[in-house]
Amino acid sequence: FQNFASRLSCIIVCFPAPLASRCYSHGKVETDEEFDSRWVTYFSKPDIDAWELRKGMNTLIGYDLVPEPKILDSALKACRRLDDLASAIRILEAVKEKAGPHKDIYPYLIQELQPTLTELGISTPEELGIDR
Amino acid sequence: MLRLPSVRLGGLVVRRASAALSSPVRMASHEVSQTVDMSQPMYWDRVDTPLPDRRYKDILTDSEKSLKQKEKGPWAQLSKEEKIALYRMSFLQTFPEMKQRSDEWKTVMGGIFIFLGFTGLLVWWQRIHVYPQRPHTFDPEWQEKQLQRMLDMRISPVEGISSKWDYEKGQWK
Numbered sequence: 244f245q246n247f248a249s250r251l252s253c254i255i256v257c258f259p260a261p262l263a264s265r266c267y268s269h270g271k272v273e274t275d276e277e278f279d280s281r282w283v284t285y286f287s288k289p290d291i292d293a294w295e296l297r298k299g300m301n302t303l304i305g306y307d308l309v310p311e312p313k314i315l316d317s318a319l320k321a322c323r324r325l326d327d328l329a330s331a332i333r334i335l336e337a338v339k340e341k342a343g344p345h346k347d348i349y350p351y352l353i354q355e356l357q358p359t360l361t362e363l364g365i366s367t368p369e370e371l372g373i374d375r
Numbered sequence: 376m377l378r379l380p381s382v383r384l385g386g387l388v389v390r391r392a393s394a395a396l397s398s399p400v401r402m403a404s405h406e407v408s409q410t411v412d413m414s415q416p417m418y419w420d421r422v423d424t425p426l427p428d429r430r431y432k433d434i435l436t437d438s439e440k441s442l443k444q445k446e447k448g449p450w451a452q453l454s455k456e457e458k459i460a461l462y463r464m465s466f467l468q469t470f471p472e473m474k475q476r477s478d479e480w481k482t483v484m485g486g487i488f489i490f491l492g493f494t495g496l497l498v499w500w501q502r503i504h505v506y507p508q509r510p511h512t513f514d515p516e517w518q519e520k521q522l523q524r525m526l527d528m529r530i531s532p533v534e535g536i537s538s539k540w541d542y543e544k545g546q547w548k
Contacts, residue, residue: 296426297426297427297428300425300426301424301425301426304423304424304425305423305424323450326446326447327446327465328446328450328453328458328461328462329430329461329462329464329465329466330426330465332458332462333425333426333462333465333466334425336425336469336470337422337425337470339470340422340470340474363450363451364449364450364451364452364453365450366455366458368469368470370455371455371458371459371462372455372459373459373462373469373471374469374471375471
């Protein structure tokens with residue numbers, strides 16, 4: 244995935260999603276849905292190993308966007324398969340950081356991820372008191 | 376009979392090796408500084424790369440090891456303290472701790488001003504003790520006579536100074 248457009252993923256309906264694509268003379272631009280499903284598939288690999296999880300997360304955090312809840316959901320489940328609670332909490336911290344000054348993105352993500360968080364027993368950094 | 380090493384393709388083994396630190400070595404009469412083995416997986420705290428190559432704590436105590444075993448079961452059974460302990464085993468600093476502001480800038484600005492001040496003192500001393508006396512040709516009286524001489528010699532009469540002087544009226548144009 245060398246060619247990726249820089250954009251804001253359309254998480255909340257009232258926010259527009261400007262798609263600033265690179266100026267290719269030809270070549271398909273990947274849609275948001277394709278991007279999301281590619282990453283969901285990546286983390287959904289049943290026998291994903293720790294390196295792949297780390298590489299995937301670090302790459303994803305490197306993009307100029309906050310990942311969709313479904314991608315994070317897939318990543319958290321991968322952490323569960325790897326018996327790695329610490330990385331799951333770290334992922335939540337990292338996406339909160341990615342939201343930057345947009346303080347309403349992280350609560351939305353947690354709201355969307357709540358079923359998975361409860362199911363897997365992952366505590367948010369706020370619940371653990373390590374968010375200060 | 377040669378034992379052929381097995382080659383791992385595809386997935387990589389999670390290396391549990393810590394970054395090897397060599398203790399200060401005494402060579403001759405001085406110490407060599409500690410070196411970090413960069414060929415081993417490293418640990419880091421970075422907001423842009425949240426998951427480092429290795430866990431922070433490599434060598435676990437027995438209680439930590441048993442907690443790691445418990446981690447393999449349902450996470451809902453872990454207490455808050457246990458979850459925090461698992462986090463701290465893997466990571467040294469949380470994101471807020473990483474992003475803590477420091478007062479380093481005050482030290483930096485202070486240092487800059489101190490050096491600027493010291494330089495100012497040097498310049499002042501230099502002006503007093505190094506520079507020669509102000510030449511007498513800078514005195515106003517001398518400057519007037521110099522200008523009059525230039526006008527008398529018709530210096531730069533076309534576009535320069537003498538062209539700006541009105542010789543009939545004896546004043547500047």
